[in-house]
Amino acid sequence: MNLRKRHLLFRLIIGVLLLALCHLLSLAQPKTYVPVLCYHGFSDDYKSGRGESYERFETLLKFLSENGYESCFPEDVVSNTKLLEKKVIFTFDDGSKSHVRAAQILDKYGFKGIFFVIPDRIRETDERFLTRGEIQLLAEHGHLIGAHGFQHKSMVDSVLELKASQESSKKILRTIVGERQHTISNFAFPFGYYNNQIVKQLRHEFKYLHTVNPGYWDGKSILIPRMLIDSHTNMEFYIDYIRGNTKFNPTASLVTEDGTTSDIVKFALNSEISLDKIELFSVSRDTSGQINVSHPLGNNLSLRENILEVNIKNHLRRYYSPDRRVISYALVSREDGAIKFLTCGHLQWVTQ
């Protein structure tokens, strides 16, 4: 081997070693997952049972601000290689008129949010929804505008809703926010309902698809989990959720297709966990009327090798109304009373 060839070989070996080192370093760097909050309407009345009260919203923002938290957008999470420990994404669904005041509270604490409006319900005369001018104002204040379907119909049941969401939603919002946000890159599924086919079609139009699956976002998946906020749930639970991102480690991953119709759901476990600790958390109201609640899976759980099988049909029959056929869930365990998230997803099943 002549000197030139040796030199080339030496450079090649150094290159390979450097690549391997970079790979090891990226593996060694702890992943950080971002909590994502999902609000609907706001009111002054604590007990109205719908959405959240302005007072509780401000209390949480004050707490987060005092504890060094900052808001961010999906784009920041994707591009930021630094640790994202004290970051939160705020999202607001349905284009409610009450979001005008909610945005003022966000502005007061220096936070920004994503406002998902229903393109077909932007009215100048309807007291319930934001007007074009109000949406423009939100964008001017640095908030993002996203699409929430087209008419707010379940896309699993309506082909027209999917088609209009693909063809019209973005165009309508662009004419409102204009040059300020020429890409409308965020989309939230009406009711959080989706399946694989819907995801495949929408991913050509939108970069980020927001669900109501309770969990954390890794900055990689096109599907963004979100924690649904409800005024009947203790604030401590939401604080635990926000803080829990540093401890989050996706212990289980779905083997069964997400958004599928299935009675048995399979998960691959990548670390050991005691079966009797595993529960199913759901944002849906159970038969006792509770929301954001978790129930032990008990006998409806079995482990073969590292594959966890959940008889979801039996479990849901026990705790949920028989006419419910869609659920956004998280597989969780409990540690010192606090819920620890393992993974999350969305299911539909056939009722008989």
Ligand SMILES: [Zn+2]
């Ligand atoms: Zn909605």
